Amino acid sequence: MSKGEQTREAILETALASASTVGLSALSIGDLARSVGMSKSGLFAHFESKENLQLEVLRSAVAHYIDVVVAPALRKPRGEARVRSLFENWFDWSSKSTLPGGCLFIAAASEFDDQPGPIREYLVSTQRDWLATLSQAARIAVEEGHFRRSLDTDQFAHDLYSIILAFHHFSRLLRIPSSRKRALRTFEQLIESSRA
């Protein structure tokens, strides 16, 4: 890895942590440069614009997400086990991940849901992919006979998402300690009600 890519990755890592707490649009190139210990212009040269920096931060988060959430789950056996793994990895990502400010995607979603442009578009496409992944995992669980045939797998994906959203909201804003247990309990109920 060349020197350029090396610092570029270091920048993105710092930016990721910062964006998860203060938000993607509150990222400041000056602050970021100070954090990684280099000049504004030196940092800027790695990205042609701030918007591009934000996009790269998101892309980097997606790559990380695939590594720690999606890929390990796909190595689990088809069916309920894989669904469980997807949820658990996702859950861990949303809580004790390297991101100090919680899930960047959820934060970015409510930040950019009304701001048209490439960032919003990228968010939409990745969220669509993720929902499709969840839905397909549920469909496989139906095929494997773990879940009932009448299960609406899109609704299942939607319900899984609800659990994470609520957990994120309550644990991060209200710091309610029971959020975790509540989320896990709701998840078990959802699995139970989906069984064959």
Added chain:
Amino acid sequence: MSKGEQTREAILETALASASTVGLSALSIGDLARSVGMSKSGLFAHFESKENLQLEVLRSAVAHYIDVVVAPALRKPRGEARVRSLFENWFDWSSKSTLPGGCLFIAAASEFDDQPGPIREYLVSTQRDWLATLSQAARIAVEEGHFRRSLDTDQFAHDLYSIILAFHHFSRLLRIPSSRKRALRTFEQLIESSRA
């Protein structure tokens, strides 16, 4: 109402709409002044600081929320009817309310969940109040014999919130038209499973 209060309310109204789309921290005093057609300093004089302006915007939103969501529901008969009314008014507020950018509280929650200070504190206290209101409405429904005695009313409030959060997320970011139906369906299921 004096001239001062009059323009102050006009400012807050404009700020409310703006904050719901671009976020509370992206509120700019200069932009705001241009929108309402007055000078920066003239506008600034109404609030001692930007943080105070943000707080006043939130307070104004809470007042509006109580008017159109909470108060009408409290006039409904105790029990399931009131719970339904709370949810429906809340639902309308989150979708077709005067706020063009969706529910300001949800947006502000994920914006400030990692930023300590009076804004976060205010958000936390109002959200706590709202959860308590939901929980109490459910408790009354239990007393009235509409809901089963074994119902965990805190969990009920939590589940109600999940529905709104998911609806907000999917309808605003992904613009999925079925979000509305899905939310309403989930709500009916929740009511059904809570019945005596």
Added chain:
DNA sequence: GACTAAAAAGCACGATCGTTCTATTGTTCG
């Protein structure tokens, strides 16, 4: 080790930020 290309720094730009001050206008009330 010299040459070349990549990476970083330095500097400056116009714009906007929140905020403070003073001056001017407008409203309110005796």
Added chain:
DNA sequence: CGAACAATAGAACGATCGTGCTTTTTAGTC
């Protein structure tokens, strides 16, 4: 109507913003 005061405007502040240059430093290659 005029006095007292509230409301607004105007101008300026230091700071920071994203971005474009030009120059210097550093890394990679023969």
